[in-house]
Amino acid sequence: MTLAAIIAVLFLGGVAAWLVERYRPGASRWATLASLVVSLVLLAQLWASATPGSAHHWWQSLEVAWIPRFGISFFLAVDGLGFLMLALTLFMGLFGLVMTWSDIRFRRGFFYFNYLWTLAGVVGVFTALDLFLFFFFWEVMLIPMLMLIAVWGHEERTFAAIKFFIFTQASSLLMLIAIVALVYIHFNASGQVTFNYLELLDAQLSPVSAWWLMLGFFVAFAVKLPAVPLHTWLPDAHTQAPTAGSILLAAILLKTGAYGLLRFTLPLFPDASIQFAPVAMAIGAISVVYGAILAFAQRDMKRLVAYSSVSHMGFVLLGLYALNTVAIQGAVMQMVAHGLSTAALFAIVGALQHRLHTRNMEQMGGLWTELPRLSAIALFFAVASLGLPGLGNFVAEFLVLLGSFGVDHWITAFAALGMVGAALYALAMMQRAFFGESRRTTTAADQKGLVDLDLRETLAMLVLAAFLVFLGLRPQPVFDTAAPAIARSLAPVTAVEAAVTSNSTDRPTTAANWPAATHRGETP
């Protein structure tokens, strides 16, 4: 019930925010704050009542028939992985609200309506266990996000919004086709129509159809992630979105892609995933390095951070397809740590743009003197972004590389170059914006000097920083929370691998001749 309550609070909170703004300007923010706080309280309650390690894998679930004729139900459930993602979603939603408290100047009610509806959609994505419902929420989170970019974005907002829409919409169409085909094949085999994830896990698929369905899911999630070469919507969308929108995109929406891969693609299509793994790992490694090089070349600070996301999320893809616990734990940690660090960097860019009216680093320089507090915080998150040990991002990237090295050392060694690349772009950002002499052209408005971060902004940032330090030094609770879900997603894969090794005498290794490989139904 708590899950449905959280989603309802966010949906209704959005409507309420829209309505109250009509009567009292500024009230929408308080309505948003209230619904986020209520959601967080509900989530905390869920966490307190959960008994990890008990026989039930799901901490809580709710299943209500929705369209029984097609086997569609309103099926929500949460486990450790889902909980981590929900906590990240709601917490970063709150962070985005606090950091941009006075940013929005027009149509505030509608803005916060879209803001909360995006969050509600994401919460649905992280909890839905019915594929139809999953797709429903997948679309719900897109449209309000589109509005955030198109209405409140920067100078090229329309272009960015359309690009964002086409990329995500085209790819989710592939996923829809894959879902319907999966259900249909399952119906043919079992005579039962269902969109239930738990039942579809047992679907009997021929290798060829599993391969194509896997690709359908993979492309949709890879666009979201994003993975090179499907990443080009991201720099535009992130850069043009308002600060709060960039925070949502980077901290939360990208994670839905990674979550989908782990929750759906791997366990639904284990054979196909095993065959595809080298390709996916290579794509991940290329994303890491390519994103880093592009980030290094940017002059627009927000674009730099956006491309750094491409690089960081490459680690997630690499780790997920290494198909072992260490690497996937690293990938999950990266989802959380990247959410925190990149959201903070976008907030910093937003704060700078608010003060300087530019994102161009060639017009900054020497900001440390004028904005010591903001600069020091920027330094912290830049350093987190380059993977300094002691902070969460290092734990994540280290585990991903450690886990994938045993699988493919060349790909891993290539991805490790991203460590040098991260140092290049993170330090380049610090140098261009905060060190050196000021290159600002002072206008009359600037004469009164720049205002450093206030207490509200500083505290919000410091909370994030404290979380990153905690993740860097005591990550074990996160590992323990995510471990059962990871084990469950990996179980079908390890079963296939075990079958392959036990039959390896009469079955040649499959890596060479994909997609013709073992069939899931044949496994003992």
Add this chain to the structure above:
Amino acid sequence: MTETVGLIPLFPLLGFLVLVLAPLVVRQEMPAGLVASIGVGSVGIAALLSLALLFTVFIGNPAASIQVTGWTWMATGGLSLGFNFHVDWLTQVMLLVITGVGFLIHLYSAGYMRGDAGYRRYFAYLNLFVCAMLLLVLADNLVLLYLGWEGVGLCSYLLIGFWYRNPENGAAARKAFVVTRVGDTAMALGLFLLFREFATLDIASLNTSAGSAGDSYLLTLAALLLLGGAVGKSAQVPLQTWLPDAMAGPTPVSALIHAATMVTAGVYLVARMHPLFAVSDTAMLAVGWVGALTLLIAGFSALVQTDIKRVLAYSTISQIGYMFLALGVGAWSGAIFHLMTHAFFKALLFLAAGSVILSLHHEQDISAMGGLRRKIPLTFACFAVGSACLAALPFTSGFYSKDQILLQAWEVSDGFNLLWLAGIIGALVTGIYSFRLLFLVFFGDEGRASAHCGDANSRVMSIPLVALALLALGGGLLAPPLQDVFPTAEGGHPSMLIEAVAIAMPLLGILVAWTMFSRGQRAEAPITPVERFLFSGWGFDWLYDRLLVKPLVTLANINRNDIVDAAYRGSASLSRQLHLLASQTQNGQVRWYMASLVGGSILFLAILVAL
């Protein structure tokens, strides 16, 4: 006593946190005295704790070791890492060097940096550095060591670029970080490889497993990858290029980070992992040759430098080369002994150089100096002591440690070999450049900047100078008992002749320096091609710039707009073109519509007929 080990890095960390977070609580800037007390005091407490550890546990007990269990750091799927500390005599030596020399340099900094706008920021960074460096040497597994390893790298970056307004300082800082990160990446790969082979990253178990596994190419590869990290951090060939530029930082920083502690971390790493290196002859040879090449390349470069700090920087690279040479020939204790004495005398030299620079109002060019010995006698005395130790004159600390290395190099192949020869030539070169510097700065006629020289040593600066001078002189008596940490080399006895050569070389070097530089000569900018080649550090920067930096930056800038996006932009513009083409047909002219209707029908019919 074991509980207090955890407090040693904690106090500098607390100092850092207080200095950084104070402005959130207190509105006005902290008074300088308070900043200095926190910054210096926290390291002072760490030094006292380290001494207490020495006297209660380690002294007279070469086999002592302490294991401190903290908390589970990462435990998942076969990986198990703890936040645990391990202390043995090797760690104890490092603890004393870091906190002891660190404390003296902090104290000196309190005077040297007084009046700087970033006083609080300076001590915050410096305290964080000490904390990270302590974690590096205390770690009982390689990942925790890596945490400290990267942490000191970050502090080095921050302190090189401390005076951030000058873009050159920023460039030097980034160069230092990125070049060492290249080495660190190699080291990380070494960690991955070791984990794949041994399923553990605990130092003790790795060393046991490696020792019993015997030589294999994978172990050699792992050792070489770790060496990559060590080479980057310790500024050895081919990653030595960042250290001379790192002199952009404040001089006490150069003393602490770029002479006494951080740059010797590579030596510590190899010594710590010595069983792994010892099983592979290739790896040992590589370590030895890295050291030999570095000590010569850097030593010759030091001969022609004109900036007082750059002379010392090249000399540091060269001396660490000696330590690598020692490691490569299995003189583990000798390497650590030299690390210790070098920390004393090189810190002394840097701090004395700092006093010179401050006395001359931030003049670093030695061609502007000369005849300073009467103007700043204390600084001169300290600098002379430091130079004598650096040149390894008999009865100074540098002599004892370097002698041990050269003898072991001779013994490693029972006689003459190239590594020993490199060490002997290096000893000559060291004698020349160290006394060239002493003569040019303190002897001869007064230089352009000498006239308005005022002694800048305040008491907080003099005390560390004198203390370090005493340590540098007497350090030879403090050889740490490392016989239970390292396998002892079987002792042959080289002939007296070899001993005599080792003693004679530095003296010969001083003689050369005396004849060339003691009579009022000026240091001149390099003129001949050979001089310019040496001056530029053997063209490494030039090479890397052409080979790596320029192509990468150019490529990145060309691709700033993301070539991948061009495909999507292309398809977008194609569909727009098609749209324009198609909309041409809707021009509102009935004639046109009629004609196309007729034409279309004919075409359709023709296709039907043809089929």
